[in-house]
Amino acid sequence: MHFSDLGVIAIVLALGFAVYTIIVAVLGALRGIPALVASARRGVLVVAALLILASFALVASFLVHDFGVRYVAEQSSLSMPWYYTAAAFYGGQEGSLLYWALMLSVFSSIFVFTSRRAPAVLVPYVLATLMGIEVFFLFMLATVSSPFVRVPNPPADGVGLNPLLMDPGMLVHPPMLLMGYMSFSVPFAIAVAAMLSGRLDNEWLRTIRRWMLASWTIQSTGLLLGAWWAYHVLGWGGYWSWDPVENAALLPWFTATAFLHSSMVQERRGMLKVWNLCLVMATFALSIFGTFEVRSGIISSVHSFAYSDIGGYFFAFLVIVIVFSTVLFVFRLPKLHPEQEFDSVVSREGIFLFNNLLLVGIAFATLWGTIFPLISAALSKQTMSVGAPFYDHVDGPLFALLILAMGVGPLLAWRRTSMHALWRNIGVPAFVAAICAAILPLAGVRDIWANVGFAVCAFTAGAILYEIWRGMRVRHKHGEPYAVAFYQLIQRYRQRYGGYIVHLGLVCLAVGIIGSQFFQTQDNAVLNVGQSMSVLGYQFTYLGNVDAVNPGTETITAQLQVWRDGQLLGYLYPGRTYYQNFDNQPASIIPIPTFGLTDVYIILYNWQGATSATIHIFVNPLTPLVWYGGALMVFGGIVCWWPDRRRKPVTRINQRVGIGQREGDHKRSPVEQEATI
Amino acid sequence: MKRWRPLFLALVVVAILAAIWSYVMITTPPQKTLDQKVQDVASQLKCPVCQDESVADSPSLIAQQMRTVIRQKLQSGQSEQQVISYFVSRYGQQILWSPPWQGFSMLAYLIPFGLFTGGCVLLFFILRDWSASGRSADASLSNSKAEDHETDMDDEADLAVLRQQLEEELAADDPIFAPHYTQKQQMEAG
Numbered sequence: 001m002h003f004s005d006l007g008v009i010a011i012v013l014a015l016g017f018a019v020y021t022i023i024v025a026v027l028g029a030l031r032g033i034p035a036l037v038a039s040a041r042r043g044v045l046v047v048a049a050l051l052i053l054a055s056f057a058l059v060a061s062f063l064v065h066d067f068g069v070r071y072v073a074e075q076s077s078l079s080m081p082w083y084y085t086a087a088a089f090y091g092g093q094e095g096s097l098l099y100w101a102l103m104l105s106v107f108s109s110i111f112v113f114t115s116r117r118a119p120a121v122l123v124p125y126v127l128a129t130l131m132g133i134e135v136f137f138l139f140m141l142a143t144v145s146s147p148f149v150r151v152p153n154p155p156a157d158g159v160g161l162n163p164l165l166m167d168p169g170m171l172v173h174p175p176m177l178l179m180g181y182m183s184f185s186v187p188f189a190i191a192v193a194a195m196l197s198g199r200l201d202n203e204w205l206r207t208i209r210r211w212m213l214a215s216w217t218i219q220s221t222g223l224l225l226g227a228w229w230a231y232h233v234l235g236w237g238g239y240w241s242w243d244p245v246e247n248a249a250l251l252p253w254f255t256a257t258a259f260l261h262s263s264m265v266q267e268r269r270g271m272l273k274v275w276n277l278c279l280v281m282a283t284f285a286l287s288i289f290g291t292f293e294v295r296s297g298i299i300s301s302v303h304s305f306a307y308s309d310i311g312g313y314f315f316a317f318l319v320i321v322i323v324f325s326t327v328l329f330v331f332r333l334p335k336l337h338p339e340q341e342f343d344s345v346v347s348r349e350g351i352f353l354f355n356n357l358l359l360v361g362i363a364f365a366t367l368w369g370t371i372f373p374l375i376s377a378a379l380s381k382q383t384m385s386v387g388a389p390f391y392d393h394v395d396g397p398l399f400a401l402l403i404l405a406m407g408v409g410p411l412l413a414w415r416r417t418s419m420h421a422l423w424r425n426i427g428v429p430a431f432v433a434a435i436c437a438a439i440l441p442l443a444g445v446r447d448i449w450a451n452v453g454f455a456v457c458a459f460t461a462g463a464i465l466y467e468i469w470r471g472m473r474v475r476h477k478h479g480e481p482y483a484v485a486f487y488q489l490i491q492r493y494r495q496r497y498g499g500y501i502v503h504l505g506l507v508c509l510a511v512g513i514i515g516s517q518f519f520q521t522q523d524n525a526v527l528n529v530g531q532s533m534s535v536l537g538y539q540f541t542y543l544g545n546v547d548a549v550n551p552g553t554e555t556i557t558a559q560l561q562v563w564r565d566g567q568l569l570g571y572l573y574p575g576r577t578y579y580q581n582f583d584n585q586p587a588s589i590i591p592i593p594t595f596g597l598t599d600v601y602i603i604l605y606n607w608q609g610a611t612s613a614t615i616h617i618f619v620n621p622l623t624p625l626v627w628y629g630g631a632l633m634v635f636g637g638i639v640c641w642w643p644d645r646r647r648k649p650v651t652r653i654n655q656r657v658g659i660g661q662r663e664g665d666h667k668r669s670p671v672e673q674e675a676t677i
Numbered sequence: 678m679k680r681w682r683p684l685f686l687a688l689v690v691v692a693i694l695a696a697i698w699s700y701v702m703i704t705t706p707p708q709k710t711l712d713q714k715v716q717d718v719a720s721q722l723k724c725p726v727c728q729d730e731s732v733a734d735s736p737s738l739i740a741q742q743m744r745t746v747i748r749q750k751l752q753s754g755q756s757e758q759q760v761i762s763y764f765v766s767r768y769g770q771q772i773l774w775s776p777p778w779q780g781f782s783m784l785a786y787l788i789p790f791g792l793f794t795g796g797c798v799l800l801f802f803i804l805r806d807w808s809a810s811g812r813s814a815d816a817s818l819s820n821s822k823a824e825d826h827e828t829d830m831d832d833e834a835d836l837a838v839l840r841q842q843l844e845e846e847l848a849a850d851d852p853i854f855a856p857h858y859t860q861k862q863q864m865e866a867g
Binding site: 236238354364365385394398423430437441442446448523603605 | 734735769773774781784792804
């Protein structure tokens with residue numbers, strides 16, 4: 001008996017239990033039998049337990065180097081350190097499917113445990129939908145894509161992981177991103193449940209928002225880790241290349257972000273229900289599309305190691321998802337009236353709608369660019385590539401508008417804003433932006449578009465900081481020191497100020513992107529021992545190569561000193577590692593020291609013997625801000641999501657300002673109070 | 678007149694900014710160095726042997742050679758566009774790293790742009806429609822423009838009264854609003 005046999009048994013059993021759960025949950029909901037729903041809850045937990053067992057079996061097969069299992073032989077080798085061997089679990093297609101199924105069942109279990117908060121009518125339908133998705137994955141795992149297939153003659157050693165994957169990034173990025181993709185299925189299930197049961201009220205909205213917020217945070221983290229990994233491994237000096245697979249991961253992120261904003265309009269004003277459902281369904285469909293695109297290999301990408309023949313199944317699943325949710329949606333459409341009318345274009349609802357248009361527009365443009373080579377090949381028989389310049393030109397201006405809208409949004413009130421109030425609120429941030437736009441060109445920033453970008457960022461940062469400052473000032477007047485006031489503000493109005501933190505993070509990230517986009521400087525040179533090259537004020541002196549041979553790998557490292565203004569800043573060791581089984585795919589070792597807000601990025605291109613090397617150097621100003629801003633965004637997402645012990649109802653602002661219903665109102669910040677009316 | 682003051686202020690600021698920018702642009706016209714030109718051309722070409730990398734970014738041998746060719750051609754006085762067309766004539770359209778602005782591939786740009794513009798127009802009409810129906814419910818179907826305006830003013834006055842009531846009640850409820858409220862009162866009085 002091998003571990004792999006245990007895995008096969010666990011997966012088949014899990015498939016059985018998942019099907020059982022669907023039947024029992026639907027029956028329980030239709031007939032109104034609580035015992036059946038309770039059984040469905042337990043069914044979900046059993047599926048999770050079985051998948052944990054199957055995953056354990058796969059990891060164990062890796063760790064004992066059971067090369068009789070084909071997947072283990074393909075993904076690992078004896079010379080790999082144990083942590084990469086364990087991480088090879090999700091290194092290939094079969095394992096990543098298992099990981100996806102595992103995470104889905106774990107999230108379903110978390111839903112079961114927290115479902116006391118969710119409206120009870122919804123729970124059985126949510127469980128049935130989640131298990132419906134799970135059945136698809138378990139079916140794939142049990143039939144066409146099993147990680148536990150054994151071969152008759154096991155090899156003595158495995159092939160090993162692709163060298164690009166042998167990096168600490170491998171331990172965090174794929175699991176996070178796959179988890180992000182997968183986690184969009186919970187909001188989708190909640191949306192489907194709402195349509196099936198006809199219950200689509202504020203309680204439903206709170207549940208789905210919380211889950212969407214969690215998914216958003218996970219997906220943001222996954223995307224950031226991916227960008228960070230690409231920056232440290234791929235060696236072209238950047239972190240985002242608009243690769244089709246990267247785009248596919250970004251698409252559901254955009255629609256999820258759009259949902260998080262437009263659902264606020266639904267929460268406050270009872271409008272946009274139809275639109276919100278569309279966004280939730282689109283998010284899930286796009287995450288399946290992403291997986292389909294990666295697996296099918298219909299579009300060439302750096303993620304080519306994930307190609308396989310199961311694209312067709314994913315396509316079928318995608319079609320089922322779209323058809324199913326569309327039919328359900330059309331069927332439910334008559335029930336989804338807006339509760340209130342719109343008041344004014346110049347209102348927070350108005351800007352949220354504009355924000356939605358921008359986000360969906362960016363998502364569409366990105367999707368369009370990603371699939372355009374296919375369309376072009378099919379319709380005009382022209383091979384076409386759509387690379388970074390396209391996205392820079394099409395998405396860039398939309399991003400700038402988005403950031404501008406982000407600054408204007410908090411300045412507008414719900415329902416309507418008088419022009420007078422708008423002018424008063426917009427004054428300070430506009431002043432900050434004007435100062436920035438006046439100083440930067442004089443300080444030597446020549447590029448017009450970079451200037452526009454910086455001014456927009458300054459405006460939005462100014463608006464957000466001013467808003468926070470106003471809140472702090474009000475509290476400070478009541479005897480709270482500023483630091484305490486700041487903490488209390490965030491603590492008491494987490495959704496609002498967490499959102500501001502996310503926005504500040506995004507502004508910071510945008511400044512980093514503008515910096516690396518417009519001011520990256522690069523140079524390469526062939527250096528002999530003792531020779532120097534200098535880029536943007538940094539001087540690099542080459543000292544020679546070192547060749548280190550280890551079992552399975554060979555590493556060549558160049559030694560360099562980095563100087564600035566006659567001062568030695570440190571030693572750098574860019575290198576290349578060659579893996580025995582992947583001779584043509586050397587992995588780069590790229591030192592990226594950060595001096596202030598500037599990254600220095602050094603690659604060893606080539607070398608001759610021990611005394612000559614081709615060195616390529618990028619100087620990336622402001623790029624560290626991308627990571628700081630990203631971390632801030634994730635932090636803000638967690639602040640928004642963090643459970644609130646005190647459950648406070650959000651008061652709807654009704655047609656005529658609701659004086660009668662301000663029980664919840666006085667808990668909100670004075671600033672918001674002011675803006676609300 | 679007072680109503681337009683912010684607008685004048687904004688215009689003045691824009692004028693000052695425009696002056697500064699044009700001054701900077703005139704005194705030091707943006708002159709691209711040869712390195713920047715090479716970089717610009719190379720980043721518009723796709724490395725023929727790589728997966729999804731531009732000639733500017735790729736470390737491959739052929740990309741290095743192509744960068745050398747670009748540099749030589751630019752040094753010999755050719756324009757950036759000429760260098761790009763040279764590579765297109767040698768490798769065909771697929772050497773371009775983004776769809777060219779001609780023929781079928783213009784659709785790549787036109788469709789997102791068209792849809793976005795369409796979306797903006799649609800959004801505008803939806804909003805107008807909604808706010809119109811909201812207002813007509815309020816104003817019980819007033820037809821003439823003058824009346825519309827009047828009811829708007831009514832609304833504003835109504836809102837101001839309601840807002841004051843609300844603030845008073847809040848101030849009575851929660852001391853945190855009191856100074857805010859009184860400060861506002863002073864402001865309005867003055």
